[in-house]
Every structure is written in structure tokens, then in C-alpha cells.
Amino acid sequence: xxxxxxxxxxxxxxxxxxxxxxxxxxxxxxxVTAEDGxxxxxxxxxxxxxxxxxxxxxxxxxxxxxxxxxKEDEDLKAIPVIVITAVGDDMRRYFxxxxxxxxxxxxxxxxxxxxxxIKMVEELIG
Amino acid sequence: MTSPINLDNWITENLFxxxxxxxxxxxxxxxxxxxxxxxxxxxxxxxxxxxxxVYKNRDSICTSCKAANAFKDGIPRTNEEVGYDKSGxxxxxxxxxIPVPDEExxxxxxxxxxxxxxETIKIRKERQLLFDQVPCNILVIDKDFNITSTNKKIREMxxxxxxxxxxxxxxxxxxxxxxCIAWQTFEDGKTHTGYSTVKDKSGKTVxxxxxxVPLESKKGKVKQVMEMAVDITExxxxxxxxxxxxxxxxxxxxxxxxxxxxxxxxxEIVIFNKAARKMINVIGSRQVQRNELDYILPKGFLDQISxxxxxxxxxxxxxxxIDGNKVPARLxxxxxxxxxxxxxxSVFIQDLREMRQLENEKLEAERLAAVGQTVAGLAHGVKxxxxxxxxxxxxxxxxxxxxxxxxxxxxxxMLGRNIERISTFVKEFxxxxxxxxxxxxxxxxxxxxxxxxxLYQTKAKxxxxxxxxxxxxxxxxxxxDYEGIHESLTNLVGNAIDACxxxxxxxxxxxxxxxEDKGVIIYEVEDNGCGMDYDVKKKVFTNFFTTKGLGGTGLxxxxxxxxxxxxxxxxxxxxxxxxxxxxxxxxxxNRLPKPAEK
Numbered sequence: 001x002x003x004x005x006x007x008x009x010x011x012x013x014x015x016x017x018x019x020x021x022x023x024x025x026x027x028x029x030x031x032v033t034a035e036d037g038x039x040x041x042x043x044x045x046x047x048x049x050x051x052x053x054x055x056x057x058x059x060x061x062x063x064x065x066x067x068x069x070x071k072e073d074e075d076l077k078a079i080p081v082i083v084i085t086a087v088g089d090d091m092r093r094y095f096x097x098x099x100x101x102x103x104x105x106x107x108x109x110x111x112x113x114x115x116x117x118i119k120m121v122e123e124l125i126g
Numbered sequence: 127m128t129s130p131i132n133l134d135n136w137i138t139e140n141l142f143x144x145x146x147x148x149x150x151x152x153x154x155x156x157x158x159x160x161x162x163x164x165x166x167x168x169x170x171x172x173x174x175x176x177x178x179x180v181y182k183n184r185d186s187i188c189t190s191c192k193a194a195n196a197f198k199d200g201i202p203r204t205n206e207e208v209g210y211d212k213s214g215x216x217x218x219x220x221x222x223x224i225p226v227p228d229e230e231x232x233x234x235x236x237x238x239x240x241x242x243x244x245e246t247i248k249i250r251k252e253r254q255l256l257f258d259q260v261p262c263n264i265l266v267i268d269k270d271f272n273i274t275s276t277n278k279k280i281r282e283m284x285x286x287x288x289x290x291x292x293x294x295x296x297x298x299x300x301x302x303x304x305x306c307i308a309w310q311t312f313e314d315g316k317t318h319t320g321y322s323t324v325k326d327k328s329g330k331t332v333x334x335x336x337x338x339v340p341l342e343s344k345k346g347k348v349k350q351v352m353e354m355a356v357d358i359t360e361x362x363x364x365x366x367x368x369x370x371x372x373x374x375x376x377x378x379x380x381x382x383x384x385x386x387x388x389x390x391x392x393x394e395i396v397i398f399n400k401a402a403r404k405m406i407n408v409i410g411s412r413q414v415q416r417n418e419l420d421y422i423l424p425k426g427f428l429d430q431i432s433x434x435x436x437x438x439x440x441x442x443x444x445x446x447x448i449d450g451n452k453v454p455a456r457l458x459x460x461x462x463x464x465x466x467x468x469x470x471x472s473v474f475i476q477d478l479r480e481m482r483q484l485e486n487e488k489l490e491a492e493r494l495a496a497v498g499q500t501v502a503g504l505a506h507g508v509k510x511x512x513x514x515x516x517x518x519x520x521x522x523x524x525x526x527x528x529x530x531x532x533x534x535x536x537x538x539x540m541l542g543r544n545i546e547r548i549s550t551f552v553k554e555f556x557x558x559x560x561x562x563x564x565x566x567x568x569x570x571x572x573x574x575x576x577x578x579x580x581l582y583q584t585k586a587k588x589x590x591x592x593x594x595x596x597x598x599x600x601x602x603x604x605x606x607d608y609e610g611i612h613e614s615l616t617n618l619v620g621n622a623i624d625a626c627x628x629x630x631x632x633x634x635x636x637x638x639x640x641x642e643d644k645g646v647i648i649y650e651v652e653d654n655g656c657g658m659d660y661d662v663k664k665k666v667f668t669n670f671f672t673t674k675g676l677g678g679t680g681l682x683x684x685x686x687x688x689x690x691x692x693x694x695x696x697x698x699x700x701x702x703x704x705x706x707x708x709x710x711x712x713x714x715x716n717r718l719p720k721p722a723e724k
Binding site: 013015016018019020022023026057060086087109110111112114 | 506507509510512513514516517518520521524533536540543544659
């Protein structure tokens with residue numbers, strides 16, 4: 001039942017990453033992972049995923065900066081991004097304040113609502 | 127030579143020579159035909175010489191010859207003359223020229239009697255000079271208040287006013303002034319002093335202090351009065367300015383919120399303002415004595431002020447109130463030096479009670495803010511943990527559903543790992559948030575560092591890290607929470623070891639230094655580990671920030687910061703990516719907590 005669509009999971013917490021990868025693969029998506037924001041850029045350029053899930057609180061480079069870089073990159077800016085964070089709704093407000101940037105295509109608070117996440121992914125990339 | 131006036135030898139030789147004035151007899155040809163010893167002593171050799179030659183070193187008769195006139199009219203005269211004495215010195219002399227007629231009334235001789243007045247003339251000139259040059263205005267008036275003489279200074283100021291009345295020329299009045307002190311001197315013959323305001327020749331108002339002195343008092347009658355007037359216009363102006371400055375200073379001292387104490391050169395207290403009385407708790411009309419200051423102010427403070435110029439500044443000290451309580455204060459003291467001589471001392475006291483209270487309130491507010499942040503951050507930490515737990519559950523459930531043993535196993539491991547994390551997290555969080563009251567006791571600051579280094583030595587060696595303890599200089603015991611400081615250092619050393627493990631550096635070092643500088647106890651933990659980049663540095667003291675993945679809770683440094691803050695200190699950090707990090711805890715002694723009762 002593989003859809004052939006590839007999702008990049010950017011998440012520093014190993015267990016959360018495993019959780020997301022398993023959940024997405026169970027729903028027919030291919031996955032690749034990156035454990036921090038810097039690697040998240042490299043992997044995205046290499047793998048050209050169809051969608052990215054992005055954590056915010058990460059070492060080396062936060063999700064906020066990584067999100068900016070995605071949206072500034074000509075090759076990557078079209079890829080929809082779902083922000084998955086424990087930071088909470090403050091993060092959504094923060095994104096609204098960043099001038100010249102649209103909001104991420106999807107936004108999900110931790111802990112994850114599995115059904116909603118899959119629905120969100122389906123709506124974005126089918 | 128026969129005796130011209132037919133006198134006896136006795137008269138010529140003895141009588142004339144015993145007269146102390148110079149006497150000479152001159153004939154109509156101006157020959158000196160006789161002179162006494164006094165004359166010869168004054169004018170020198172005279173025999174066979176003409177009078178003009180002897181008196182004035184001249185070759186011919188003088189232009190206004192008094193003798194020639196006396197021969198003509200037979201009238202005696204007296205003149206002041208200028209001539210030369212026997213040594214050629216210019217000499218003033220008073221000369222009486224007396225014609226001596228014979229029985230028929232013809233004048234064949236003159237007797238000239240001279241007195242040396244050189245000294246008198248000199249004194250008279252000096253007196254005039256003095257009269258003109260004294261730095262005050264002098265005038266002399268007669269009984270009718272007519273000005274008979276003025277000195278140069280008064281002429282410069284008022285013009286030529288001699289001959290006019292004083293009241294008219296100085297004040298423009300028609301009659302004498304009320305309370306005229308010159309009139310009083312004329313009446314009682316005594317010296318009087320008063321003040322007078324007049325206008326000078328340019329119309330400017332001038333203030334004088336005037337002294338009147340009686341002159342030529344005969345039989346109790348004063349014929350003239352000398353008025354000596356000193357211009358005090360400038361003095362009065364200065365006096366007024368001084369008065370303003372003084373009033374200004376007095377009201378400043380009185381209303382100052384800082385305590386001000388002033389002492390004169392004998393050490394007597396001359397200023398003790400209201401604020402100082404309040405701070406030192408001086409009640410009612412009680413006066414503070416000099417010896418009391420020795421225990422009110424810190425020991426040796428006054429001695430330090432009096433030992434030299436410059437300010438003595440104690441930014442944080444204690445003063446003692448009259449009733450023996452300590453008040454935190456900031457003191458400034460200095461010696462008042464006028465023309466190189468010490469004239470007294472000033473002490474300024476700033477009450478620090480309110481400031482201390484504000485500082486404590488701020489510290490508490492910061493602590494509460496940190497707890498608040500922690501609670502907010504707690505949600506973040508918990509959410510992450512729940513996500514991981516749910517991940518474990520998902521793995522377990524989906525594994526069971528699809529009979530995938532590996533996935534079930536992985537799910538179980540995830541659950542176990544995260545339950546362990548929750549346990550660590552909760553322990554650390556509780557230790558941080560419950561705000562364990564610090565327990566202060568006197569401890570050796572160096573001992574704590576030494577012990578922490580000892581505890582980590584094995585772990586460091588196992589990782590190939592050279593962990594060193596260094597004590598710099600002497601450090602006295604201080605009131606501290608031993609366990610709190612221990613925990614703070616443990617966090618820092620633990621972090622330093624992690625930083626070394628994370629770095630690629632082959633030779634890893636950690637230096638734990640303890641020292642004291644100007645009453646501040648300083649702990650430094652330096653490593654040459656991985657260091658931090660800008661992003662990490664910014665977040666290093668925020669809660670739940672960790673670079674250690676599952677290995678850290680992100681509360682360690684925040685706990686250190688909190689403990690140091692509770693000791694009134696500060697935690698700072700210097701770090702460079704790939705070079706290393708230094709954490710510095712600074713604890714000023716005067717802000718350390720008071721030791722608790724056991």
C-alpha cells in the first residue's frame with residue numbers, strides 16, 4: 001500500500017523520531033530522518049521529500065531557523081512543512097510574527113493526535 | 127684779626143663754641159669772618175672762604191641771597207635752605223639770618239644760625255607719602271566740617287574737595303549728617319567708628335567703614351578730626367554672597383536624605399543633620415558627642431579620613447545606632463583642607479536599608495520568575511515525555527496487532543527508557559522547584575571545590591580527562607550553604623566532563639579554581655571541551671534546555687544559577703565553540719546570607 005510519497009522527519013528525540021517513522025510507514029509513507037536542524041537541511045536537499053515534519057526545540061539549530069531556511073531555499077520552499085512541537089500554541093503566534101513568512105502548512109502540538117496527523121499529511125500530499 | 131664786635135676772648139672762644147647750633151658771622155663781602163665749632167662740624171673749613179662757597183659749594187653769590195636782603199633792609203629772617211655738608215652730602219637746614227647794626231645803625235655783619243633739618247624733611251616726606259599711599263581714604267576736617275586736607279586715594283575717588291564741607295561734598299547735604307561720628311569726636315575727643323554710604327565722583331554708591339580720630343587736642347579741645355574710611359563695598363557684596371551660599375548649604379544639609387556629620391579642626395561636632403539623627407536613632411534634643419562617633423562609624427574610619435587628603439569611601443558597611451543596632455550604610459568621608467591646613471572633616475551617610483530590601487525583593491522575584499518559567503517549561507518537558515511514552519505504546523499496540531515481536535520489544539524498551547527519564551526528571555525538578563531553603567553555616571569555600579573535584583576524579587580519569595583543583599591565595603571561611611554550593615559545582619564539573627567527552631580534543635583538561643578578589647569569592651570551572659555556539663550560549667541558563675539528548679534534563683545550570691543567586695552572587699559564562707567553556711560563580715562576601723542558628 002505504499003503511496004510512494006517520502007516524508008522527512010526532523011526530530012532530536014530518538015524515541016519520538018522512531019514513533020513518527022513507524023506511524024507514517026504504517027500509513028504507507030516512505031521516511032527519512034534527521035536528528036537536528038542542520039542535518040534537516042542537508043537531508044532535505046539530498047532526498048527531496050514530499051513533506052517534512054519539523055520539531056522546534058532541538059540542539060545545534062532550532063526548528064524556527066530551519067523552517068526559515070527551507071522557505072528561503074528555491075529548491076525546498078515548495079515542500080509542505082508540519083511543525084510538531086511541545087512548545088505549544090506560543091509557537092504558532094511566534095510564526096505569525098516572523099515578517100515575510102507564511103505559517104507552516106501544518107501545525108501539531110505534542111503529544112501527537114495520530115489520526116489528525118495522518119489526515120493532515122493526506123490532505124497535503126495525498 | 128681783631129674782634130669785630132669787640133667781645134672778650136671768653137665770649138668768642140667759650141660761649142660761641144658751647145652753642146650746639148651752627149653759628150657764623152658774615153661780612154658785607156660775604157666772607158665768613160667767624161664760625162663756631164658746631165658750624166665747622168656741619169659745613170667744614172670756613173676760614174678765608176665766602177659763605178656761598180661754604181654753604182652751597184658755589185663760585186658766586188646765590189640768586190636769591192637772603193643775606194644781601196638782610197644787609198639792605200636790616201630785618202632778620204628765617205629760611206629753609208638746601209646746601210652741602212662738609213662731606214658733600216645734600217643737607218636741609220633752617221637758617222636764621224640776623225643783621226647786627228653798629229652804633230650808627232649801619233649793618234656790617236650778619237649772624238647766621240643754622241639747624242640741620244635733613245631728618246625732619248625726610249620724615250615729613252615719608253609722612254606725606256604714607257598719607258597718600260595708605261589703602262584707605264583719609265581726610266582731615268576742622269570744627270566747621272571743612273575739609274582741610276585729603277589723601278591721594280580720596281582725591282581719586284571724589285576729586286578736589288579740599289575747602290568744602292564734608293557733608294556737602296561727600297553726601298550732597300546742606301547740614302551735617304545725623305549720627306555724625308566726626309561730631310562725636312569733636313565733642314568727646316575720642317575715636318569713633320561707624321558706617322557711611324556715599325556716592326563717588328562717577329555717581330557710584332560706595333560703602334565705607336569710617337574711623338574718626340581727634341587731632342591737635344589742646345586743653346581737651348579738638349581742633350581737627352581725621353576721618354579714615356575703608357571701602358567695604360566689595361566686602362558687603364561678598365558678605366551677602368556668603369550669606370546666600372551659607373543659607374543654601376544649610377538648607378541642603380537640613381533637607382538631605384543622606385546623613386551629614388561635620389567636625390571642626392578640634393574634632394568637635396558642628397553639623398549633625400536630621401537624616402543622620404534619624405539613621406543613628408538620636409532621640410529628642412540629645413546631642414551626639416565626638417567620642418560616640420567612634421562606635422557609630424566603622425572602626426578607624428575617622429582616623430583614615432584625618433590621615434590624608436582625598437575621599438575615604440566605604441560602599442557597603444555598617445554603622446551602629448545609639449541603641450546598638452547595625453544599619454547597612456554607604457559612607458564617604460573627607461578632610462576639609464583650606465590653604466593646606468586641615469579645617470575639619472565631613473562624613474556622608476547613605477542609608478542602604480531600603481536598597482537592601484529592594485535587592486532582596488528583586489532576588490526573590492527572580493527566584494519566583496525562575497519557578498514560573500520552570501512551571502511553564504514543565505509542560506514542554508512533560509509533553510515530550512508523553513509523546514515518547516505514546517510512541518512506546520503505539521509500537522507496543524501496533525506490534526501486537528501485527529504480531530511483530532521486534533516492534534513489541536522496541537515499544538517495551540521505549541516505555542522503560544522514558545519511565546526512567548520521568549523518574550530522573552521528577553527528582554531534579556522537585557529539587558529545583560521546591561526552593562529548598564538554603565542552610566547557611568561557616569564553611570571553607572576552598573574545601574567545597576576540593577571535595578567536588580575529588581568526587582569526579584575517577585570519572586574524569588576514566589574518560590582521559592585531567593581534572594585539577596587550584597586554590598589561589600588565602601580564603602577565609604564564609605557563611606554559605608555547603609550542600610548548595612556543592613551541588614552548583616557538581617553541575618558545573620559534570621557539564622565540563624560532558625563537554626570534554628563531546629569534543630574531539632585528544633588532551634582534555636578541566637581546571638577548578640577558587641580564589642578571592644576584593645571581598646568576592648570566585649569559583650571558576652574551565653574546560654577545553656566542545657564549547658558552545660551562539661544559539662546554545664543564549665539558552666544555556668534556561669530551563670529544560672539540553673544538548674545531551676536523553677542524558678540531560680536541562681535543569682542543572684538553572685539550579686546552579688538559582689543557588690548562586692540565593693547567595694547574593696552571580697553566575698557568568700565564557701565559551702567558544704570547539705575551544706572550551708569557563709563558568710564563573712562570584713559570591714561577594716557582604717551579600718552572603720547570615721549564618722543560621724543551629
